[in-house]
Amino acid sequence: MAGESDDKTAPPDATPPAGSEPADTAAEPPQPVTAPAAETAVPPPEVPPAALPEEPEPPPPPPPTPTYLERIRAMTYYEILDIRRDASFDTINQAYKTAMQMFSPQSIAIYSILSSDEAATMASQVETAFRVLRDPIERRKYDKDLERSGLGAAEPGPRHATEGDSRGGGTPTTADLLLPEQKSFAFAASAFIIEALDSKPPRPVEVRAEAPPDAPEQPPPAAAAPAEPPREAGAQAAQQTVPAEVRATPVPADDIEEIEQRARQEAASPVRPISDTDSVPTLLPAPAVDLNAPDASPPPAAQSSDEMRGSAEAPDAALAPPEGDESKLGPGTTYTGPLLKKLRERAGLDLHDIAAITRITNTNLANIEEETYKDLPALVYVRGYIVQYAKCLKIPDPAGVAASYIERWKNAVGEIE
Amino acid sequence: MFAFGGGKGGVGKSFLSSNVGIYLARRGLRVAVIDADLGGANLHTFMGMELPRTTLADFIAHKAQNIGDILVRTPVENLWLGAGVVKDLAAPNFKHSQKQRMIRSFRHLDFDAVLLDLGAGTSYNVLDFFAAADCGILVTLPEPTAVENCYRFLKSSFFRHLRNEEKDGRVKGMLDFAMTGEEPMRGPLEFIGQVAAIDRAKARQFADELEYFRVALIVNQVRSAEDRAIAPAISGALKRFYGFNVRPLGDIAYDDSIWLSVRQRQPIMAGRVETIAARDTAAVGKAIYGMVHEFRAMR
Structure with a gap:
């Protein structure tokens, strides 16, 4: 619109140009705009372009509009x-x-x-x-x-x-x-x-x-x-x-x-027991990661991890980090800080990524990985953190991961005291 | 040069152009507000003025050589008014060459900002003025009909803009068909796709035109938080499906103070700025103030 239009030779507005009616040749049925039409992946207007350039006559009929x-x-x-x-x-x-x-x-x-x-x-x-x-x-x-x-x-x-x-x-x-x-x-x-x-x-x-x-x-x-x-x-x-x-x-x-x-069923499935109280928008199907889950109020973690795994199998278990020793991640695994770190690195994420999603501070995340227990907040919070962390990494049975970690923590602290 | 348009009548184009003009003038810019509604001019009323002795009709009748000659001072310092044509100057009789002369003269005005208040509808005059501006400002309401008109207005204006510059008869025909055909074109992107079928260079050029077709948006008379979500939704939809880059300038609250100000012929920006609507209007003015400097920097 910046163009100066001083030397325009365009005709007066009221006069339609000669031949503004489209020629009726090559009438191509317009692409239906309904859903079924969508099934064709191929771009529709293959035919018209071939035909068009040959038209010497004024306005070519518009090719079917891609829906x-x-x-x-x-x-x-x-x-x-x-x-x-x-x-x-x-x-x-x-x-x-x-x-x-x-x-x-x-x-x-x-x-x-x-x-x-x-x-x-x-x-x-x-x-x-x-x-x-x-x-x-x-x-x-x-x-x-x-x-x-x-x-x-x-x-x-x-x-x-x-x-x-x-x-x-x-x-x-x-x-x-x-x-x-x-x-x-x-x-x-x-x-x-x-x-x-x-x-x-x-x-x-x-x-x-x-x-x-x-x-x-x-x-x-x-x-x-x-x-x-x-x-x-x-x-x-x-x-x-x-x-x-x-x-x-x-x-x-x-x-x-x-x-x-x-x-919605997925979202309501017991894969996400931790997030009873979270506020993920209802329209949102089965988030792999809970963004808003509070840190506190995890369920009794040790309870029924097997049971949960049973129903969690479908999406989450399959998404488990694949190779090497992690392939035998499961109820028997002891989730240490270093193991979590390893899983995280394997996923190609750094602490900032995790922090951005879970809203857990870098410091706390680092302390979890380093097992610097004395700098960690109260146990109930840490449990929530680890659940979030595990979900973020798609480790199956986040509650079980937390339980395992906490168990180790308790043992370690017990030894010290 | 800014043009306030949007297709539908009564959406607040005159209200906004007059009050934004006052705002800009009070910020120290030299501003001309011009009533480009060729037929039902009343911008002077919004300014609280009588119909001045000189109007655009004098320019059209060649009694004045430049638009600058017909401008009159307003009670606001730094603000000039170009009054519109009140008597019936039937728009179709307004020749294309006349319009070009007028647009040229708009451009040559020596002001920091020129605001055009366009008439309602999608007549060629209105569309051409809108497209000729450095930035077209769409004014609409949070109502389906107003939004729909606004889309049609924008599309038509863009197609008109292409057509005015176009030499190739074949492409002109396609443009006419896109605007008036039995199945009007869904949007510029589809049209560009069709042009690409016969002339890829031309299609690229049109895509460039689309990219740089500067448009801003004001949603007037918003009453709720949902209404305030409409401007981003409109600009997002226009971008995704029509390819327009539309910058939302702000919303104006629905408010009796505006109605009252119009009724009392006291521009809201000239008086106390207390109501929400007045503050909204000032915010829009501020955004346009920023654009004035932006455009100046680009020159």
Whole structure:
């Protein structure tokens, strides 16, 4: 809009240009905007571009518009939440809240842009994106997948002029690779369309489907399901594994309710006995990590760890750190500070990561790992800390871990006294 | 140059442009507020003034060569008013060349800030003025119809902007179809995708235009915390699905004091700044004050 328009030769407004009616040739049925249409992963407008350039006559008929469902599925989690690749934990939380309001059924901001199907898909993508990005382990895995699929490494970059809201950053995206000179979501999205028109697959949307070689903690069900399923099967896969870390690609609207219900069951399952009092938003399915769980009031930890493991098996046990001696982590393991440290390092996390999620101070975390008992707070707090810590690392049976640690602590202190 | 638009009438465009003008002038900027509503001008009333002797009609009739010649002083120091056309100057009769001359003259005004108060609706005049500004300021209400109009207004303005600059007849036709076709275009990104099918360089250029199409947003008459969440939701939705970068400038509380100020023809910013709405208005003014300096630094 900065352009001076002195020497415009545009005709008067009232006069429509000759031939503004689109030619009726090559009438392509427009892409239906309903959910089922979403099943096609292939960019739709393959045919028209081929036909168009040959048209000597004025305005070519518009090719079928890609539905927003496809766009939504092609968006990275960072784009879904509209945050930068290096967004902090707090930024992610804030973006999640904003996005949930934005895509709620009552939102007046989107009803005239998105169909209800699209809004529902978007809302479920927001959930998935939040679940993955707020968990450092999941997020790291996801970032790796993005890199592998050529969507670029995290690249913090200054955002264009319209910065200034709470989101705190631009969103380096596809554009960075497709069109390196450009850096915005708007461009990324149009780049997506341009790519689509070039009849290339827009993005490896199914990127999470192939179990990445270095992500062996992938739960068996998830690893099995995505074995190159056709699109339709992808939806089922999403259903089965939603509580874990599925790239929730095609979620037909009908299934969303089911998924949510399932997720709520997961959330209510005894995997998270510690978090009776926590305040995770109800819409949030099965968080792998409890952010808000209070430090105090853990349940009797030693009790029934076997029982809990029984039902916890599905998601958590499978996510257990894989290799070496940790593979025999279980009820019999003695969880020492050094062992926790080892597990943490294996997960590629440092104390700051844990601290950011659990809100436990670095000092306390370090003292736990070093077993500097005298500097630790009251036992009941430490128990809560360790539960949080264990959840963060996806160690099965966090309560059991805490019990084991505390047992050792008690013994040690007993010896001293 | 800032243009206050948004499609729907009664959303507070005149209220905001007059009061933001007063705020900026009180902060020491030289400001011109211009009533670009060609037909139903009443900005002078918002300023608590009689219709001045010189108006835009004089410029249009070539009685005045520059917009600067028709501006009149207001009771507020540093603030000038360009009164609008009250008599019927049927908008369709307003020639394209006339409009270009007017936009050129707006640009040549020697002021720190020029605020255009646009009329309601999505007539070409309004859309072109909006697109010609350094930053278009959307004013809307926390109501579905107002938000919907606002989206349509923004899209149309962007398409108009592209069309005004476009030479290629084929692309022009596509733009017309995007604006008026049986199934109007969902958004600029789809359009750019279509252009890419025939001309990738052009598509890139349009994507650039979209990136730098500067738009800000004010949500007026908010009544609740939920209402205050609407501005970020609108800008987030516009970014994700239409590709617009919209900067929220703030919300204005719903408040009898505004109604009263309009009724008494006493601009709220000219008097005591006590009510929540007045404070909100000042906050919006402050944001625009910041943008004035931002744009100046960019020149």
